[in-house]
Amino acid sequence: MQAHWTNMTLDLLPVGQTARIAAVDWSVLAPDEGKRLRALGIDSGAKVSVAHRGVFAGADPLAITVGRMTVALRRVHACAMTVEAA
Amino acid sequence: MSQLRKVALVGNPNAGKSALFNALTGARQKIANYPGVTVERKAGRLLLPSGQPIELVDLPGSYGLDSTSPDEEVTRKVIMGEFPGEQAPDALIVVLDASNLEQHLVFALEVIELGKPTVVALNMVDLAERDGLVIDPAALASELGVPVISTVAVRRRGLSELAEAIAQAGAREPEKRHPHGFLPERRLTAHAIADGAILSETARHRLHAKLDRVLLHPWIGPLILFALLFVVFQAVFAGAAPFADGLDAGVAALGDLVRGALPPSLIRDLLTDGIISGVGSVVVFLPQIIILFFFILAMEASGYMARAAFLMDRMMASVGLSGRSFIPLLSSFACAIPGIMATRSIADPKDRLTTILVAPLMTCSARLPVYAVVIAAVIPQRAVLGPVGLQGLVLFALYALGVVSAMVVALVLRSTVTKGAASGFIMELPKYQMPRLKDLMIGLWQRAWIFLRRAGTIIFMVTVVLWLLLNFPRAGQGESQVDASFAGKIANGLAVVVEPIGFNRDIALSLIPAMAAREVAVSSLATTYAVDAGDDDSTQAALGEQIAARWTLPTALAFLAWFVFAPQCMSTIAVTRRETNGWKWPVFMLLYLFGLAYIFAGITYWSALALGL
Numbered sequence: 001m002q003a004h005w006t007n008m009t010l011d012l013l014p015v016g017q018t019a020r021i022a023a024v025d026w027s028v029l030a031p032d033e034g035k036r037l038r039a040l041g042i043d044s045g046a047k048v049s050v051a052h053r054g055v056f057a058g059a060d061p062l063a064i065t066v067g068r069m070t071v072a073l074r075r076v077h078a079c080a081m082t083v084e085a086a
Numbered sequence: 087m088s089q090l091r092k093v094a095l096v097g098n099p100n101a102g103k104s105a106l107f108n109a110l111t112g113a114r115q116k117i118a119n120y121p122g123v124t125v126e127r128k129a130g131r132l133l134l135p136s137g138q139p140i141e142l143v144d145l146p147g148s149y150g151l152d153s154t155s156p157d158e159e160v161t162r163k164v165i166m167g168e169f170p171g172e173q174a175p176d177a178l179i180v181v182l183d184a185s186n187l188e189q190h191l192v193f194a195l196e197v198i199e200l201g202k203p204t205v206v207a208l209n210m211v212d213l214a215e216r217d218g219l220v221i222d223p224a225a226l227a228s229e230l231g232v233p234v235i236s237t238v239a240v241r242r243r244g245l246s247e248l249a250e251a252i253a254q255a256g257a258r259e260p261e262k263r264h265p266h267g268f269l270p271e272r273r274l275t276a277h278a279i280a281d282g283a284i285l286s287e288t289a290r291h292r293l294h295a296k297l298d299r300v301l302l303h304p305w306i307g308p309l310i311l312f313a314l315l316f317v318v319f320q321a322v323f324a325g326a327a328p329f330a331d332g333l334d335a336g337v338a339a340l341g342d343l344v345r346g347a348l349p350p351s352l353i354r355d356l357l358t359d360g361i362i363s364g365v366g367s368v369v370v371f372l373p374q375i376i377i378l379f380f381f382i383l384a385m386e387a388s389g390y391m392a393r394a395a396f397l398m399d400r401m402m403a404s405v406g407l408s409g410r411s412f413i414p415l416l417s418s419f420a421c422a423i424p425g426i427m428a429t430r431s432i433a434d435p436k437d438r439l440t441t442i443l444v445a446p447l448m449t450c451s452a453r454l455p456v457y458a459v460v461i462a463a464v465i466p467q468r469a470v471l472g473p474v475g476l477q478g479l480v481l482f483a484l485y486a487l488g489v490v491s492a493m494v495v496a497l498v499l500r501s502t503v504t505k506g507a508a509s510g511f512i513m514e515l516p517k518y519q520m521p522r523l524k525d526l527m528i529g530l531w532q533r534a535w536i537f538l539r540r541a542g543t544i545i546f547m548v549t550v551v552l553w554l555l556l557n558f559p560r561a562g563q564g565e566s567q568v569d570a571s572f573a574g575k576i577a578n579g580l581a582v583v584v585e586p587i588g589f590n591r592d593i594a595l596s597l598i599p600a601m602a603a604r605e606v607a608v609s610s611l612a613t614t615y616a617v618d619a620g621d622d623d624s625t626q627a628a629l630g631e632q633i634a635a636r637w638t639l640p641t642a643l644a645f646l647a648w649f650v651f652a653p654q655c656m657s658t659i660a661v662t663r664r665e666t667n668g669w670k671w672p673v674f675m676l677l678y679l680f681g682l683a684y685i686f687a688g689i690t691y692w693s694a695l696a697l698g699l
Contacts, residue, residue, distance in 0.1 A: 061511055
């Protein structure tokens with residue numbers, strides 16, 4: 001499945017497809033959450049892919065691959081990140 | 087250069103820091119809390135090649151010096167020498183996971199920029215090679231300007247070289263000063279350095295990804311998790327029983343020994359009935375704690391714990407918690423004590439506090455004796471629907487009431503006393519690793535010791551106080567000691583308070599010693615009803631007849647509802663005090679749980695009366 005890149009956010013990215021984070025709306029994240037995401041390398045410009053999705057309602061949380069790391073985060077965080085073709 | 091006295095280990099979480107710490111210091115470690123916070127301070131002794139011992143401190147894992155959690159705050163303050171009462175380390179060892187080099191270099195660069203004597207331990211090089219990654223430590227060292235030693239902590243590789251490098255680092259300044267930068271610049275530098283130091287890179291973490299495909303699978307993943315938890319619970323309940331029975335017998339034998347060795351006196355009674363049986367009733371929890379923590383530590387060390395949190399996060403989020411609270415709460419079904427101790431893996435302080443506060447609502451195994459006696463006595467044994475009996479249904483209802491209350495209380499607390507910004511759930515899923523037995527044993531020994539020593543001192547005090555209340559003032563001729571004692575007087579007063587919820591004076595009296603542990607209510611009721619306290623089963627059967635004869639059904643149901651909530655377990659209170667670093671939260675816990683117990687027992691009593699039961 002090929003993604004449509006207009007206004008694409010990370011939570012909508014199909015599992016297994018790689019994308020680049022174009023912009024992050026830090027204002028919807030708590031300051032500490034933003035800091036932690038940046039410390040884990042999840043920031044504008046980073047190449048990411050969705051490795052897994054949660055089981056229960058809303059496919060929440062998501063497991064994101066960034067570099068050689070897998071990071072779990074919630075859908076609300078992923079919604080704040082616009083992605084573009086890598 | 088001054089003499090080297092103290093060195094600190096720093097690094098990202100999951101860099102293998104603790105395994106390296108264990109390998110460098112051995113089993114002799116000092117564990118305490120940093121004053122004022124519930125962050126563990128781990129220190130041990132490292133021998134330099136010269137034979138000189140230095141103190142090695144294992145600082146909490148950090149992603150950066152700009153802290154986002156109490157753990158990271160401690161790491162930053164200790165490194166900077168800003169932690170009150172804690173001397174700044176003379177040198178630092180930065181631990182890097184070789185297979186996640188670029189990410190870990192970001193923090194390493196930040197630490198090296200500080201200009202302190204620093205050595206880099208390039209750890210877990212064997213796992214990196216398994217992933218097809220070959221790194222040149224010399225290239226890394228020349229770029230970073232500090233010595234880089236390849237280590238495999240679990241195989242004790244590179245340890246003496248590391249000790250040698252630390253000894254030398256203490257004697258000189260770092261060669262290359264890096265300018266202070268910001269995170270985006272450090273990230274670029276880290277990328278460039280990693281690129282230059284990685285000699286070859288082939289397949290990327292294949293095993294890791296394959297395991298995740300199964301363990302995080304939307305349907306298979308939760309099935310595996312629940313199967314695993316089933317095994318854990320079987321082991322905790324069935325596996326701990328013989329050891330707990332053995333400890334019980336040992337405590338009884340010790341009591342008999344003292345009773346035989348000393349002449350009859352109050353002091354002898356204090357020793358046997360007070361201290362030995364009181365402290366003994368707490369020590370019997372030890373097998374459960376050890377078995378449960380064996381599984382918890384193995385799940386943490388293997389990397390599975392983060393996956394369990396991932397799978398359960400959505401469910402926990404619905405009551406304002408995160409996936410990390412799942413295992414501690416589940417553990418509390420066995421016993422709230424290890425459950426509360428396991429909350430240390432929850433990074434967010436408010437999530438952690440909420441989890442601690444609701445943990446006693448999970449029906450622990452100590453409530454079973456109370457439930458079993460009372461249900462057998464007053465609930466008729468008849469089938470409701472097919473194989474489902476009324477007695478079993480009542481027991482299930484008591485468990486369900488506990489779980490539902492925990493969820494409601496968590497929601498209420500999260501929007502009142504532990505209110506705060508959404509705690510979120512941002513967590514690295516570490517690589518899978520085979521847990522090493524020695525590291526597990528060190529961890530188990532530390533948990534057991536914390537429980538025995540810290541909880542032990544408070545439990546000892548409470549035991550003595552309870553005994554004094556039950557034995558003074560002494561009874562006159564023809565008067566029962568219980569009625570004459572302070573406890574008897576308190577029971578008279580308490581009876582007035584608990585009468586509106588259907589409790590009689592016998593029950594009020596049993597509630598006082600049951601502060602030690604819930605199941606003590608059974609034996610103290612048995613004593614009050616002057617039943618021959620022989621072996622446990624016959625006591626329970628005979629007690630059942632007494633209860634059936636003396637209590638009305640509404641009273642018995644109210645008594646059951648009371649024990650769903652009542653925080654009658656001094657070990658839980660003691661552990662809560664330790665884990666929250668003060669009396670504020672255990673007192674809050676006592677008040678809100680007794681409040682709920684009173685209200686729910688009252689509702690049960692009056693509803694049952696109104697229904698004509």
